[in-house]
Amino acid sequence: MTKQRILVVDDDPDLVRALRLRLKANNFEVSTATDGYSAIATAQKEHPALIVLDLGLPAGDGFVVLDRLQNLDALAGIPVVVLSARDPQANEERALKAGAAAFLQKPADNEELMNVIRMNLMPEQPPQHVAWPV
Amino acid sequence: MDQPTTHVLLIEDNPGDADLVRLRLVEGKFPVEVNCVHRLSEGLDSLARETPSVILLDLNLPDSHGADTFRRVLEHSPDVPIVVLSGQDDEALATRAVHQGVQDYLLKGNLSSNHLERSIRYAVERQALIRSLEMTRKHQIEFKNQFMSHVSHELRTPLTCIHQYVTLLLDGLAGPISPDQSDHLKTVLKSVNQLHAMIRDLLEATRAETGKMRIEPRCLVLGELIQQTVAMMRPAANEKKIGLEIGIDQRLPLVLADPDRILEVLINLVDNAIKFTPPEGAVVVQACLVEADPTMVYVSVTDTGRGINPASKALIFDRLYQDPDAVDNNRAGLGLGLYICREIVRLHGGRIWLASEPGQGSTFTFTLPNYSLPKLLAPVVAYQDRLRPAFVLVRVELTSLSNPPRSNWKETAQQCLEILRRCVYLDKDLVLPPMGSSGASESFFVVASTDLERSASMITRIREQLARVPDFQSKCSLAITVDEVVLPSQMATESLEQQIQTLADHVTGMITHSMQGRPSRPENGNRISPTN
Numbered sequence: 001m002t003k004q005r006i007l008v009v010d011d012d013p014d015l016v017r018a019l020r021l022r023l024k025a026n027n028f029e030v031s032t033a034t035d036g037y038s039a040i041a042t043a044q045k046e047h048p049a050l051i052v053l054d055l056g057l058p059a060g061d062g063f064v065v066l067d068r069l070q071n072l073d074a075l076a077g078i079p080v081v082v083l084s085a086r087d088p089q090a091n092e093e094r095a096l097k098a099g100a101a102a103f104l105q106k107p108a109d110n111e112e113l114m115n116v117i118r119m120n121l122m123p124e125q126p127p128q129h130v131a132w133p134v
Numbered sequence: 135m136d137q138p139t140t141h142v143l144l145i146e147d148n149p150g151d152a153d154l155v156r157l158r159l160v161e162g163k164f165p166v167e168v169n170c171v172h173r174l175s176e177g178l179d180s181l182a183r184e185t186p187s188v189i190l191l192d193l194n195l196p197d198s199h200g201a202d203t204f205r206r207v208l209e210h211s212p213d214v215p216i217v218v219l220s221g222q223d224d225e226a227l228a229t230r231a232v233h234q235g236v237q238d239y240l241l242k243g244n245l246s247s248n249h250l251e252r253s254i255r256y257a258v259e260r261q262a263l264i265r266s267l268e269m270t271r272k273h274q275i276e277f278k279n280q281f282m283s284h285v286s287h288e289l290r291t292p293l294t295c296i297h298q299y300v301t302l303l304l305d306g307l308a309g310p311i312s313p314d315q316s317d318h319l320k321t322v323l324k325s326v327n328q329l330h331a332m333i334r335d336l337l338e339a340t341r342a343e344t345g346k347m348r349i350e351p352r353c354l355v356l357g358e359l360i361q362q363t364v365a366m367m368r369p370a371a372n373e374k375k376i377g378l379e380i381g382i383d384q385r386l387p388l389v390l391a392d393p394d395r396i397l398e399v400l401i402n403l404v405d406n407a408i409k410f411t412p413p414e415g416a417v418v419v420q421a422c423l424v425e426a427d428p429t430m431v432y433v434s435v436t437d438t439g440r441g442i443n444p445a446s447k448a449l450i451f452d453r454l455y456q457d458p459d460a461v462d463n464n465r466a467g468l469g470l471g472l473y474i475c476r477e478i479v480r481l482h483g484g485r486i487w488l489a490s491e492p493g494q495g496s497t498f499t500f501t502l503p504n505y506s507l508p509k510l511l512a513p514v515v516a517y518q519d520r521l522r523p524a525f526v527l528v529r530v531e532l533t534s535l536s537n538p539p540r541s542n543w544k545e546t547a548q549q550c551l552e553i554l555r556r557c558v559y560l561d562k563d564l565v566l567p568p569m570g571s572s573g574a575s576e577s578f579f580v581v582a583s584t585d586l587e588r589s590a591s592m593i594t595r596i597r598e599q600l601a602r603v604p605d606f607q608s609k610c611s612l613a614i615t616v617d618e619v620v621l622p623s624q625m626a627t628e629s630l631e632q633q634i635q636t637l638a639d640h641v642t643g644m645i646t647h648s649m650q651g652r653p654s655r656p657e658n659g660n661r662i663s664p665t666n
Contacts, residue, residue: 012291018298025307085290087283087337089348092545099605102542107294107330110301 002081004121007048009039009065010083011057016095019052038062043075052113053100055091061110062068064096078098079120081110136525137164140254143186144170145177145207146219147195155219155250162247174198174206181211188254189216191236193227198226204231215261217386219251237261239587257518275344282340287332293333297326333472339453342477349392349481350548351566356389356396356431357382360419371408378404378414386421388430388505390567391482399436399475403498406471407437410496415439429509430484430501437497442490450474450488468511475500505567507638508631514564515583521633522562524585527644530554530596531612533575546609547576550600554578555595569649577649580618581641589616595598617644 005063008019013034020030026090031046033039036061051069062082069075077100082093092103097127101120104113142159143332146152152170159166171177174195181189183475189211193203207216218239220228228239238255240250276409302308304319311319341347363380369631371378400419407417415438442450448458453473478498490496515522532550534543547568562583569577582589593614600606619640625633 012295015295015298016297018302020305021302022298024306083289084296089341089346089582093549096542096545096549100542103545105296106290107326110305 003027003029004049005031006117007031007039007043007046009033009062009125010054011035011049012054020102022049022110022118023067024097032059036062036065039065040072040075043069043078044072048078050117051078052117053080053082054080055086055095057071061088063094063098066095066100067099068100081113081116083113139165139167140188141184141186142166142188142190142254143166143177143180144168144190145174145195146170146190147172148192151219154245154477157351158245158250162251162625164251167386172196174203177207178210179321181207181214183213185211186255187215190215190219190254191216193231194221200227200598201230201234204234204236208235213261213265215257218255225318258371261630265620275411279340279344282336286337289329291331293326297323297330300326300380312456317406332468335468335474339470339476342474343453347477347481349395349478350483351392351567353388353569354393355392356386356391356421356433356502359393359397359400360421362431363397363404364419366401367404367408370405371417374408374411375413376408376411378408379416379418380411381418381422382418383422386431387423389502390500390505392478393457395478396482399434399478399500402471407435407439407498408495410439411437414441415495427501429504429506430638431504432499432501436495441492442488442493445493447488447490453487467488473567474599475544505568507642508634509582510564510566510633511638511641514560515581515634515637516630517562519630521625521630521637522583525584525637525641526582526586527587527612527617527619527641527648528580528582528589528593528596529615529617529648530578530580531613531615532577533613534610535608541629543574544610546603549603550576550606551578553599553603554580554596557599558582563592566645568644579641579645579648586616586618598630615648618646619644641644 007022008016008030009032010016010019010025011034011080016032016034020032023030031042031048034043035058037053039053039057040060042048046083052067053062057065060068062084066080066082069080080099082091082095082100082103083106084095085104085106088103088105095103102116144155145154146155152172156168156170159168168181172182172195174197177189177191180186189207191204193200195203198206204216204218213572216235217233217239218228218241219242222241222243223323225241226241228236232239237260238251238253247472253372267547300319300323303311304316304323338347343546360380360382363637364380368378404417404419417438418436419434420436421431421433424430446455449455449474450457454469454530455473456469476486479502483503484501486498486500488498515525530550533548541580551565553569557579558565559582563580566579566581582592593616596614597612600612606612619637621633621637625636628636
């Protein structure tokens with residue numbers, strides 16, 4: 001089985017390096033970006049299976065990135081796990097509404113982070129279509 | 135220099151006094167305009183129309199007397215300075231008025247222009263000063279809160295980095311480490327976690343202080359929450375060889391509480407108990423009913439520690455309070471834990487207190503309201519002291535399409551609940567607090583004061599609103615069922631309270647049936663299932 005690729009976006013290069021190590025140890029391929037603009041560019045090039053996204057970013061903050069992802073057909077389906085130091089009470093709902101699959105506050109427990117990533121990874125098969133009751 | 139005109143509202147019923155005051159004002163050096171009314175009601179009407187520079191107020195009016203008069207004016211227009219006009223005989227009352235927010239008082243017997251003018255000028259100036267102080271204070275509080283929120287965010291960033299690298303090393307992801315090194319790193323990690331907890335508490339306490347703390351009460355089994363707490367705290371207790379026991383009254387009713395928040399309170403109390411109990415001691419968590427207070431459940435955490443001295447007892451729930459006896463226990467924290475506990479319990483409508491004798495251990499007790507359906511229903515199901523004519527029970531069932539549900543399933547369900555609350559009439563429908571959920575599906579119930587036929591528009595509204603949730607249709611399936619609540623016809627002779635109780639019993643029965651997967655009223659066909 002090929003390894004799934006995760007894109008880590010955070011403006012703190014030290015944290016990006018640590019997360020890269022941790023994710024590699026958990027059998028993922030890792031791409032990284034440290035600003036909003038290159039996050040979109042990398043996502044378009046690499047088409048990751050999931051994105052771990054910080055909110056406070058230069059060149060387009062996390063919400064801008066979420067918005068761009070939603071509006072680019074090729075990227076709209078990629079699950080995004082927001083990992084931010086910001087107050088969840090003020091940002092969690094907003095992030096989920098903007099299309100994030102989950103919100104974790106820094107510092108997050110490693111096990112929890114890995115669980116959330118695994119749970120939200122794109123399934124190998126497209127989901128079965130379920131008829132919507134009218 | 136041109137003096138601005140002072141607008142005086144004179145509330146005085148005695149024509150002689152009124153004329154005298156007017157005369158003295160007009161005689162003065164500064165331009166004034168006097169509006170004189172004879173009753174308090176007229177005065178309040180005038181205040182509603184325009185704001186004068188100052189109010190001159192006689193306390194004994196045809197429609198109001200004594201302290202009531204200035205209280206009503208203060209309540210109506212807290213920002214307008216008031217000078218009380220007092221007779222010689224009630225100077226004591228006038229002094230009291232000044233203590234309660236009136237700017238000054240004048241004795242009617244010796245009014246001079248000079249005197250009156252100066253009093254008015256001072257009253258106006260003082261009031262402006264008080265207002266500006268109040269504004270400054272508000273700004274300072276706001277600044278402090280923003281600062282706290284900002285600081286807590288900024289502290290988290292480097293803390294996250296430390297946490298990541300320490301765990302990398304500990305997990306051997308940067309190469310093998312010796313047992314000694316591992317021990318040292320575990321000590322670092324412990325301190326990181328303490329720092330993290332303090333940052334969390336800081337923000338939480340700021341929220342509590344500004345009334346921004348929120349709870350989401352559910353209908354829940356308290357025993358399960360206590361079991362969970364004890365399981366989580368067991369390792370810490372074992373490490374100190376402290377016994378950790380549970381005593382739960384089997385008759386314990388369901389409670390109405392936010393499980394996450396109450397877990398926080400329980401963990402805090404048990405953690406403290408373990409911290410301050412010597413090795414070989416015991417900590418007991420109990421939940422019971424108290425006959426004298428049947429609407430609440432009592433939860434207590436008892437330890438065999440050194441107890442808390444009476445002087446600290448009164449202050450222990452205060453923000454930033456540190457028990458001097460506890461501080462020597464190396465790291466005491468910020469003194470916010472019990473303050474946060476108290477605020478959480480208070481938001482639930484409960485209270486928290488402490489019983490302790492030095493050397494005899496301590497017992498922290500808090501109360502939580504029982505889940506009582508009649509109590510929740512009472513404000514919506516009756517109108518003009520009579521039960522409304524018809525009720526339906528609506529069940530909105532969401533089932534996650536992915537199994538196990540995605541991590542934000544809880545948030546999706548919460549979002550739907552909030553939408554549901556906006557789809558009902560707050561004065562006559564009630565969205566019941568959510569029941570414990572079964573993982574992949576969540577059911578919300580609404581008791582609506584309407585009949586089957588008219589409930590259709592509500593269902594349509596719910597459906598339309600839920601469909602607007604982003605990705606709703608790809609995340610979950612929706613089933614809505616509506617059942618008529620059929621009440622016994624002889625009920626009309628009962629008291630309203632009994633009728634509400636009967637209604638609640640019926641609703642409870644229907645919900646129980648429905649949750650067990652059976653049709654909620656098998657004996658009658660009054661049901662629509664607008665899912666197809």
